Amino acid sequence: MFKxxxxxxxxxxxxxxxxxxxxxxxAMVCLFIVILLCLIALFAPLIAPYDPxxxxxxxxLMKPCGQHWFGTDDLGRDIFSxxxxxxxxxxxxxxxxxxxxxxxxxxxxxxxxxxxxKVDSVISFLIQVFSSxxxxxxxxxxxxxxxxxxxxxxxxxxxxxWASTARxxxxxxxxxxxxxxxxxxxxxxxxxxxxxxxxxxxxCLSTLIVTVTLGIPNAIMSEASLSFLGLGVKAPMASWxxxxxxxxxxIRSATYYSxxxxxxxxxxxxxxxxxxxxLRDALDPKLRS
Amino acid sequence: xxxxxxxxxVKDLGITFFTDRGALPAVQEVSFNIKPGETLGVVGESxxxxxxxxxxxxxxxxxxxxxxxxxxxxxxxxxxxxxSPKEMRDIRGKEISMIFQEPMTSLNPVITVxxxxxxxxxxxxxxxxxxxxxxxxxxxxxxxxxxxEKVFASCPHQLSGGMRQRIMIAMAxxxxxxxxxxxxxxxxxxxxxxxxxxxxxxxxxxxxxTAVLLITHDMGVISEMADNVIVMYAGKIVEYTNVEDLFKxxxxxxxxxxxxxxxxxxxxxxxxxxxxxxxxxxxxxxPKGCFFAPRCKHAKEICHQECPAMMEHGENHxxxxxxxxxxxxxxxxxxxx
Amino acid sequence: MTKYLLKRVLQAIGVVFCISLITFFVLNIVPxxxxxxxxxxxxxxxxxxxxxxxxGLDQPIYIQYFSWLGNMLQGNFGTSYFQxxxxxxxxxxxxxxxxxxxxxxxxxxxxxxxVVGVVAAVNHGKWVDSALMTISVxxxxxxxxxxxxxxxxxxxxxxxxxxxxxIDSFKSFILPGIALGTRYAASIARITRTSMLDVLSQDYIRxxxxxxxxxxxVTIKHALRNALIPIITIAGSDLGNILTGSVLxxxxxxxxxxxxxxxxxxxxxxxxxxxxxxxYIAVICVIMYLVVDLxxxxxxxxxxxxxxxx
Numbered sequence: 001m002f003k004x005x006x007x008x009x010x011x012x013x014x015x016x017x018x019x020x021x022x023x024x025x026x027a028m029v030c031l032f033i034v035i036l037l038c039l040i041a042l043f044a045p046l047i048a049p050y051d052p053x054x055x056x057x058x059x060x061l062m063k064p065c066g067q068h069w070f071g072t073d074d075l076g077r078d079i080f081s082x083x084x085x086x087x088x089x090x091x092x093x094x095x096x097x098x099x100x101x102x103x104x105x106x107x108x109x110x111x112x113x114x115x116x117x118k119v120d121s122v123i124s125f126l127i128q129v130f131s132s133x134x135x136x137x138x139x140x141x142x143x144x145x146x147x148x149x150x151x152x153x154x155x156x157x158x159x160x161x162w163a164s165t166a167r168x169x170x171x172x173x174x175x176x177x178x179x180x181x182x183x184x185x186x187x188x189x190x191x192x193x194x195x196x197x198x199x200x201x202x203x204c205l206s207t208l209i210v211t212v213t214l215g216i217p218n219a220i221m222s223e224a225s226l227s228f229l230g231l232g233v234k235a236p237m238a239s240w241x242x243x244x245x246x247x248x249x250x251i252r253s254a255t256y257y258s259x260x261x262x263x264x265x266x267x268x269x270x271x272x273x274x275x276x277x278x279l280r281d282a283l284d285p286k287l288r289s
Numbered sequence: 290x291x292x293x294x295x296x297x298x299v300k301d302l303g304i305t306f307f308t309d310r311g312a313l314p315a316v317q318e319v320s321f322n323i324k325p326g327e328t329l330g331v332v333g334e335s336x337x338x339x340x341x342x343x344x345x346x347x348x349x350x351x352x353x354x355x356x357x358x359x360x361x362x363x364x365x366x367x368x369x370x371x372x373s374p375k376e377m378r379d380i381r382g383k384e385i386s387m388i389f390q391e392p393m394t395s396l397n398p399v400i401t402v403x404x405x406x407x408x409x410x411x412x413x414x415x416x417x418x419x420x421x422x423x424x425x426x427x428x429x430x431x432x433x434x435x436x437x438e439k440v441f442a443s444c445p446h447q448l449s450g451g452m453r454q455r456i457m458i459a460m461a462x463x464x465x466x467x468x469x470x471x472x473x474x475x476x477x478x479x480x481x482x483x484x485x486x487x488x489x490x491x492x493x494x495x496x497x498x499t500a501v502l503l504i505t506h507d508m509g510v511i512s513e514m515a516d517n518v519i520v521m522y523a524g525k526i527v528e529y530t531n532v533e534d535l536f537k538x539x540x541x542x543x544x545x546x547x548x549x550x551x552x553x554x555x556x557x558x559x560x561x562x563x564x565x566x567x568x569x570x571x572x573x574x575x576p577k578g579c580f581f582a583p584r585c586k587h588a589k590e591i592c593h594q595e596c597p598a599m600m601e602h603g604e605n606h607x608x609x610x611x612x613x614x615x616x617x618x619x620x621x622x623x624x625x626x
Numbered sequence: 627m628t629k630y631l632l633k634r635v636l637q638a639i640g641v642v643f644c645i646s647l648i649t650f651f652v653l654n655i656v657p658x659x660x661x662x663x664x665x666x667x668x669x670x671x672x673x674x675x676x677x678x679x680x681x682g683l684d685q686p687i688y689i690q691y692f693s694w695l696g697n698m699l700q701g702n703f704g705t706s707y708f709q710x711x712x713x714x715x716x717x718x719x720x721x722x723x724x725x726x727x728x729x730x731x732x733x734x735x736x737x738x739x740x741v742v743g744v745v746a747a748v749n750h751g752k753w754v755d756s757a758l759m760t761i762s763v764x765x766x767x768x769x770x771x772x773x774x775x776x777x778x779x780x781x782x783x784x785x786x787x788x789x790x791x792x793i794d795s796f797k798s799f800i801l802p803g804i805a806l807g808t809r810y811a812a813s814i815a816r817i818t819r820t821s822m823l824d825v826l827s828q829d830y831i832r833x834x835x836x837x838x839x840x841x842x843x844v845t846i847k848h849a850l851r852n853a854l855i856p857i858i859t860i861a862g863s864d865l866g867n868i869l870t871g872s873v874l875x876x877x878x879x880x881x882x883x884x885x886x887x888x889x890x891x892x893x894x895x896x897x898x899x900x901x902x903x904x905x906y907i908a909v910i911c912v913i914m915y916l917v918v919d920l921x922x923x924x925x926x927x928x929x930x931x932x933x934x935x936x
Contacts, residue, residue: 125637125640125641125644126644128637128641129641129644129645129648131863132641132645132866132911132912132915133645133866133908133911133912134866134867134869134870134907134908134911135867135870136867136870136871136873137870137888137904137907137908138648138904140873140888140889140892141649141652141653141900141904142652144653144892144900145652145653145655217767221769224769225769225770225771225871225874228769228771228874228877229873229874229877229889230889230893231889231892241769241771244769244771244772244775245771247775248775248878251775251778251779251783252783255779258772258775258776258779259776261772262768262769262772262775262776265767265768265769265772266764266767266768266772269766269767270763270764270766270767273763273766273767274763347835347836349832349835349836353751374841378838378839378840379838380838381835381836381837381838382836382837382838382839383838386836386837387836389829389832389833391829394828394829394830395829395830395832395833396830396833397830397833397834397848397852398830398852398926398927398928399851399852399925399926399927399928400847400848400851401927408837408839409837409838412837412838412839413838444927444928446927446928457833460833460837461836
């Protein structure tokens with residue numbers, strides 16, 4: 001009763017969302033960090049002072065200094081440069097695997113929600129199967145079969161991560177299907193494909209944006225875990241997870257070697273998580289009064 | 290009002306909401322008295338502060354953002370606003386009880402209703418569990434529910450809205466309080482059930498000699514239940530009188546508007562239902578003068594400039610309107626009318 | 627209720643069956659002949675052919691699948707290529723270690739998570755709330771293996787308080803348990819807070835307060851019990867994640883659990899252990915999810931009684 005808008009002028013859904021989002025300082029900071037990380041990933045060769053894979057065996061395990069901001073690793077490689085290139089790996093795995101997962105999840109979810117009946121039963125069962133086995137375990141199994149490598153990571157994490165998206169989209173579509181304008185479209189002769197692309201997709205967009213943003217940090221975390229176990233990227237490619245793994249023998253002498261890649265993971269995952277939370281708060285019509 | 294032994298005296302109560310739009314006065318200058326066994330009706334549109342007034346007596350205003358910022362609440366001669374949280378807990382449910390608008394959501398869904406009544410009893414009375422259970426069953430019977438044992442063991446979702454409101458009444462009265470606050474007790478119920486619940490409240494009130502503070506937006510309910518009535522508008526009392534006077538001789542233009550906006554079956558002349566133009570002002574854009582002035586067809590310059598105080602007009606009849614002030618006619622002279 | 631139970635059990639069996647299909651066929655497209663891997667580089671063709679036949683690997687793949695499934699149903703997970711022991715024994719003994727670690731981590735996660743979440747919700751909007759939630763966000767974002775290494779550096783190397791690795795005593799499980807549990811404690815804390823805030827604004831909480839109940843009675847008895855459903859959902863799915871996530875911590879602390887066993891077998895390409903291990907963990911997870919589903923009905927009478935009447 002106290003919150004009723006004074007001006008009843010029409011505002012679009014997206015501009016209202018943006019206004020809510022803008023007020024969320026934490027989310028804005030995280031958006032800035034995410035953009036920064038993307039720029040770092042894109043322009044890694046320009047930013048990194050050294051070749052990330054160049055071994056200088058005389059400079060092994062150097063402490064952070066003016067020359068090597070984050071020190072060097074056990075093979076004399078510049079850790080700062082490897083962190084920069086590792087950002088590339090993390091973000092590309094996060095984003096590409098989420099795109100794969102989202103395409104599969106959206107298709108599955110829409111089919112289940114739109115067609116219902118047997119299609120729905122089968123897809124719902126698949127969703128249940130895929131959400132009831134432990135993600136990391138099967139990611140390990142797939143990486144075991146495919147072997148380490150960036151493309152295999154995209155595939156493994158993408159193929160396994162679609163179930164939650166599918167479930168949410170299915171719910172959205174089932175809700176939307178009951179709305180009159182979909183009927184109106186059917187009556188006026190729109191075919192299913194047209195309805196799905198023109199009417200359902202825009203309405204599921206906010207759900208998709210949120211699931212992708214919150215899926216990316218999970219994928220990044222999984223990539224780091226797999227790389228830590230030696231099932232992620234191929235050596236000598238720099239990944240934050242494998243850097244932590246290689247740092248283990250040196251935790252007594254070179255603490256920074258273990259600490260820095262972990263901080264990189266935390267900052268990235270945290271930024272995406274908080275951004276996703278902020279987006280959800282801004283985009284969820286259910287939360288609006 | 291006569292001065293003999295008031296149960297509750299509220300003086301100049303003020304409640305403020307501290308929001309990002311600033312400090313909003315939800316309730317201002319509210320004063321009223323209730324005697325033992327008496328029913329005071331509070332009537333007004335939603336958002337006029339009547340529920341907040343009721344919650345403030347129990348000190349259950351959602352805080353933040355709400356806060357009692359002025360006045361005193363004298364209950365049996367002691368100021369409730371000076372009580373410690375522990376003392377206040379002993380008063381809630383024991384001395385003052387409350388039933389709410391939404392029987393569907395006001396009972397805890399995962400606890401059986403019997404246990405919820407027992408809980409109230411065990412909190413305030415030194416009783417064994419067995420005695421508390423007997424008391425609970427007795428209360429369930431008293432509010433007119435058949436098969437008390439079965440209902441005792443039921444969960445709220447198994448009961449209808451009317452049944453749940455009966456349970457709420459049983460729970461509220463289980464410790465024999467001196468004051469029962471009913472916040473729109475029948476609004477969410479079917480019309481036939483409404484009458485039953487009101488009858489029940491009246492019956493229980495007489496049997497237990499409980500005073501009732503009845504909050505409603507329904508003038509019909511007021512006419513059936515209340516002894517005295519306060520009419521609230523935008524956080525302030527605009528009229529305070531007994532129920533006969535209110536219906537026979539309403540003074541405030543807002544009360545008159547409320548009166549005319551309900552159909553009167555008894556009246557012979559085909560009086561058309563009136564609608565009060567405009568809407569209740571938001572708390573962040575309260576007008577400078579009388580809060581009702583923008584919607585009032587009698588409003589003059591003074592109404593928009595200054596907010597009137599409560600003034601006595603006739604015996605035991607208080608009203609907050611310039612029409613009944615000596616300045617009203619002077620004003621005309623000054624303006625050359 | 628019985629009908630609901632039966633349906634859930636049947637569903638779980640279906641899920642397990644599907645997982646077995648996926649596991650078997652995915653792991654059978656692994657490149658390289660397993661017999662060659664098993665016998666080493668210098669085996670002659672005749673021996674390879676003989677062993678292939680003995681192991682039934684010359685049969686069509688669907689027959690291999692059904693014989694594998696059939697054996698597994700009888701508790702026969704095959705024999706490890708390299709450790710001449712039945713896979714089931716290897717898995718069970720290492721699982722017991724993991725169960726201990728995961729159990730400690732899980733208890734930590736649930737207890738700490740719920741306490742932190744409730745405290746934050748009760749102090750909504752105050753500094754305690756913001757502080758706890760900030761810590762939780764960091765907890766969610768930090769990988770378990772990194773926390774494990776940091777704990778080693780600080781607790782073991784700097785202050786020498788707890789053992790660095792191994793499973794010699796209960797003490798050895800404390801740090802791994804913390805490392806593994808932190809992330810899940812943080813996520814349970816967040817969901818608990820959200821759920822509690824939702825419940826605390828409900829009408830029946832006001833009713834409970836109006837009865838004059840003490841603050842903690844309202845919080846625990848009236849609010850927390852209603853807030854439990856989403857918490858159980860998250861805590862339930864975390865159970866499987868903690869079980870598999872233990873692989874990350876086990877390798878840091880050299881704990882011979884099922885996760886480490888799996889990673890080692892992946893590195894040596896010991897297929898029966900990998901296949902069996904994946905199935906073993908998957909089945910345990912499915913059973914746990916089933917138990918969680920049953921927990922709902924205990925907590926919420928609406929589910930229990932609703933199903934009965936329909």
